[in-house]
Amino acid sequence: MIQLFKVFIPASIIGLIFSEFVLIFFCYVCGALLITPLINPDFSILVFITDDGGIFQITAVTACIIAGLYLQDLYSKFRVKSLTVLVQQVCLVIGFAFLIQALFSYLKRPEWTLPRWGMIFGSVFTLILIPAWRVYYSRVLIGAMGLQRVLFLGSSPVVRELAAHIAARPELGFRILGYVDSGEDCGDLPGGKLLGQVRDLSAIAKEVKPDLIVVGMPERRQELPMQDMLHLRFSGIQFEEAAVTFENIFGRVLTRQLRPSRLVYSSGIGPRKSSLLWHSLYSIPIAAVLLVVSAPVMVVVAIAVRLTSAGPILHRQIRVGLNDRIFPVLKFRSMYVNAEALTGPVWAQKDDPRVTPVGKWLRRLRLDELPQLFNVLKGEMSLVGPRPERPEFVKSLIEQIPYYSYRHCVRPGITGWAQINYKYGSTLEDTMMKLEYDLYYIKNLAVSLDLYIIFHTVKVMLFSETAH
Numbered sequence: 001m002i003q004l005f006k007v008f009i010p011a012s013i014i015g016l017i018f019s020e021f022v023l024i025f026f027c028y029v030c031g032a033l034l035i036t037p038l039i040n041p042d043f044s045i046l047v048f049i050t051d052d053g054g055i056f057q058i059t060a061v062t063a064c065i066i067a068g069l070y071l072q073d074l075y076s077k078f079r080v081k082s083l084t085v086l087v088q089q090v091c092l093v094i095g096f097a098f099l100i101q102a103l104f105s106y107l108k109r110p111e112w113t114l115p116r117w118g119m120i121f122g123s124v125f126t127l128i129l130i131p132a133w134r135v136y137y138s139r140v141l142i143g144a145m146g147l148q149r150v151l152f153l154g155s156s157p158v159v160r161e162l163a164a165h166i167a168a169r170p171e172l173g174f175r176i177l178g179y180v181d182s183g184e185d186c187g188d189l190p191g192g193k194l195l196g197q198v199r200d201l202s203a204i205a206k207e208v209k210p211d212l213i214v215v216g217m218p219e220r221r222q223e224l225p226m227q228d229m230l231h232l233r234f235s236g237i238q239f240e241e242a243a244v245t246f247e248n249i250f251g252r253v254l255t256r257q258l259r260p261s262r263l264v265y266s267s268g269i270g271p272r273k274s275s276l277l278w279h280s281l282y283s284i285p286i287a288a289v290l291l292v293v294s295a296p297v298m299v300v301v302a303i304a305v306r307l308t309s310a311g312p313i314l315h316r317q318i319r320v321g322l323n324d325r326i327f328p329v330l331k332f333r334s335m336y337v338n339a340e341a342l343t344g345p346v347w348a349q350k351d352d353p354r355v356t357p358v359g360k361w362l363r364r365l366r367l368d369e370l371p372q373l374f375n376v377l378k379g380e381m382s383l384v385g386p387r388p389e390r391p392e393f394v395k396s397l398i399e400q401i402p403y404y405s406y407r408h409c410v411r412p413g414i415t416g417w418a419q420i421n422y423k424y425g426s427t428l429e430d431t432m433m434k435l436e437y438d439l440y441y442i443k444n445l446a447v448s449l450d451l452y453i454i455f456h457t458v459k460v461m462l463f464s465e466t467a468h
Helices: 011-039 045-050 054-071 084-104 117-142 159-170 198-208 225-233 242-250 260-265 273-308 357-364 372-377 392-398 404-409 415-421 430-442 447-463
Strands: 001-004 008-010 148-153 176-179 194-195 212-215 238-241 314-320 326-332 382-384 414-416
Touching: 001 011, 008 011, 011 054, 011 117, 045 054, 054 084, 054 117, 054 447, 084 117, 117 198, 148 159, 148 198, 148 382, 159 176, 159 242, 176 198, 176 392, 194 198, 194 415, 212 225, 212 242, 225 238, 238 242, 273 326, 273 357, 273 372, 273 382, 314 415, 326 372, 357 404, 372 414, 382 404, 382 447, 392 430, 415 447
Parallel strands: 148 176, 148 212, 176 194, 212 238, 382 414
Antiparallel strands: 001 008, 314 326
């Protein structure tokens, strides 16, 4: 796995994106090479690419198709389960590229517009080759890649969860060799089997030759063979705590094994002052630009709210922000007036009866949150950060969930790492899961991670159905 934008991304996904970019580019070059000479006998592919701006035109089309594949979620889930569904998705992506090309033509930007027949035949080649390449890549190349060989030392619930996830997703780039544990009967172990006892670790490692040993046992005297582990470490085998591997693979901090001492002594926990400074500096100017750009949409939403239900256009709801400060978050009203008069503050739920018909669409498209840009301008929120929660819930959650209060060491955000990775939370278990994502974000706070989250938020807004 490779770390980009403070996020660990499987090398197989990066390889797939790069290979498909080259393949799609080649398809449109072939489309221009084979078809255009029939229309123009004096056509030269070299002149077209170098002098006529063909390289920019083909690059624009290729970028549109790569973006379309991403929006169709075909990079996070690229294993082919149904060839028919895959062809349909690629058709939608190519249609998206045609729409963008039509827009360039309408705007009279010929330098970005591919000639008609080159676009048509290049798209035909793409429609044939991309599904075929996907099948080959997911079924052949993934298995042929140099997978990292993993040996698990211990069989704790965390280790089993890790192993099950790795076994189900070979594109992560790991191959499970087996387990070493002190127990004789560990039951069914996902992805592998028990290879032997802890005391035999050196002999087992010499036999199976792991690249990485993930340690998922408590560090007790006479239980972990520290001398053997030290010898193996100097022989070139990497060791990693299960909590660290868990964080890298799942993108969240494992709170079940998070000790206060680890938080105190770890250099990676907690936001750095420089990161907080940049976090504040770029949020305000970007929010100002977004306010100007989204002003027409906000006017339309305001009119829709006013005409479809009685009550104010904006809804002010008290939330907890940086350093436990209370502030009113602004939203377009999506619920009926006095919707909580009888129930009091309650979690949002699916098919919430308190939500108006227009409010359902506002929440689904996240348009109800546009007024929060004013909260960003006032310094109460940032563009990216943990979602602010209501004081009534925060008091209860701090009592029930360890480390929950540490979400408030950074400004809350309109969008966040938990929002793009997890569904809308309506239970205590959901809140604990989102806390693990929030702690990962706080630990890795950086401009690059914020840009990654903002980029992915667009897909969540357009295609997610998790908003309540």
